[in-house]
Amino acid sequence: MKIISILNHKGGVGKTTFTGSVAQALALTGFRVLAIDNDSQHNLCSLLGVGSRSPNICDFYEARPKEASRILLRAVRKTDLHNLHTITSSKELGDSSVKDILYLKKHIEECGFERYYDYILIDNAPGIDSLQACAIHASDEIFVPTELRQFAVDGLVEMEQVIGERHPKAAQITRIIPNFYKDIKRHNTFLAVLHDLFPRRVTSTCIPLDNVFDEVVTEGKILFLHRLYSKGAAFYLKLVEELFALDEDAVWEQVSGKRREHISTQARNRLKKSAGNKDEKQQQ
Ligand SMILES: Nc1ncnc2c1ncn2[C@@H]1O[C@H](COP(=O)(O)OP(=O)(O)O)[C@@H](O)[C@H]1O
Numbered sequence: 001m002k003i004i005s006i007l008n009h010k011g012g013v014g015k016t017t018f019t020g021s022v023a024q025a026l027a028l029t030g031f032r033v034l035a036i037d038n039d040s041q042h043n044l045c046s047l048l049g050v051g052s053r054s055p056n057i058c059d060f061y062e063a064r065p066k067e068a069s070r071i072l073l074r075a076v077r078k079t080d081l082h083n084l085h086t087i088t089s090s091k092e093l094g095d096s097s098v099k100d101i102l103y104l105k106k107h108i109e110e111c112g113f114e115r116y117y118d119y120i121l122i123d124n125a126p127g128i129d130s131l132q133a134c135a136i137h138a139s140d141e142i143f144v145p146t147e148l149r150q151f152a153v154d155g156l157v158e159m160e161q162v163i164g165e166r167h168p169k170a171a172q173i174t175r176i177i178p179n180f181y182k183d184i185k186r187h188n189t190f191l192a193v194l195h196d197l198f199p200r201r202v203t204s205t206c207i208p209l210d211n212v213f214d215e216v217v218t219e220g221k222i223l224f225l226h227r228l229y230s231k232g233a234a235f236y237l238k239l240v241e242e243l244f245a246l247d248e249d250a251v252w253e254q255v256s257g258k259r260r261e262h263i264s265t266q267a268r269n270r271l272k273k274s275a276g277n278k279d280e281k282q283q284q
């Protein structure tokens with residue numbers, strides 16, 4: 001099992017979109033995935049179509065030590081995808097909820113998640129405070145989605161220093177993922193700067209700017225089942241192949257197979273429903 005924190009001190013850079021999309025892509029590829037929402041905005045649970053209910057991550061942080069593992073286990077919820085589970089968050093979640101920086105790590109181990117999951121992805125709020133510290137201490141790696149702008153690039157250098165100085169024993173930044181990419185001079189210049197600053201850590205796949213991410217959230221749909229042929233979905237699959245060293249053809253086969261299954265189940269349900277309605281009318 002590998003635990004990955006998705007982190008950036010900035011908001012609006014695509015952390016939640018990344019966590020949700022990568023979690024769904026990995027689950028559709030056959031991996032067992034747990035996505036933890038460690039942000040009081042609880043956007044990840046909305047993206048995964050799961051409402052914020054108790055017990056959630058906030059109840060876990062505030063639990064008595066003896067009960068914490070039991071609450072963490074009870075906080076795990078199913079999503080619409082077979083292999084994907086999530087732990088939701090709530091607006092009450094705050095830094096003051098964290099009493100011990102090793103708390104999440106300790107209880108993930110105690111719950112035996114190792115037996116149930118191949119990957120745990122932890123979505124974080126902007127900043128590097130106690131909640132994020134707790135996540136990175138539980139993690140093996142940190143993935144950082146970023147915009148291609150001056151302040152964003154400068155901020156990453158600072159962020160790396162802060163993590164190294166304040167949390168030398170926690171996971172460190174292993175991958176940087178350029179988001180909102182357009183093939184224009186300004187973006188390509190910042191991309192080159194990023195490659196210079198973080199050699200071998202910037203993914204060669206950049207996620208393009210695409211409205212599809214907002215559309216699927218608004219419509220409550222799953223990117224790879226409902227909009228597989230969008231630019232956004234194609235680049236996310238490419239990114240997942242790169243980040244997790246997966247075979248391109250195998251990923252495509254599995255995801256498109258799941259999409260076919262989903263469409264045929266939906267069509268069958270629609271047929272059943274309309275046949276049911278006809279029967280009802282005939283009986284009246
Ligand atoms: N590649 C992209 N192209 C267009 N919009 C995107 C892209 N990635 C994310 N978004 C949108 O940008 C907004 C912020 O993304 P989000 O993942 O919530 O960022 P964060 O979690 O870092 O605050 C959301 O509306 C999301 O749908």
Ligand SMILES: [Mg+2]
Nearest residue numbers: 015016039043
């Ligand atoms: Mg977010």
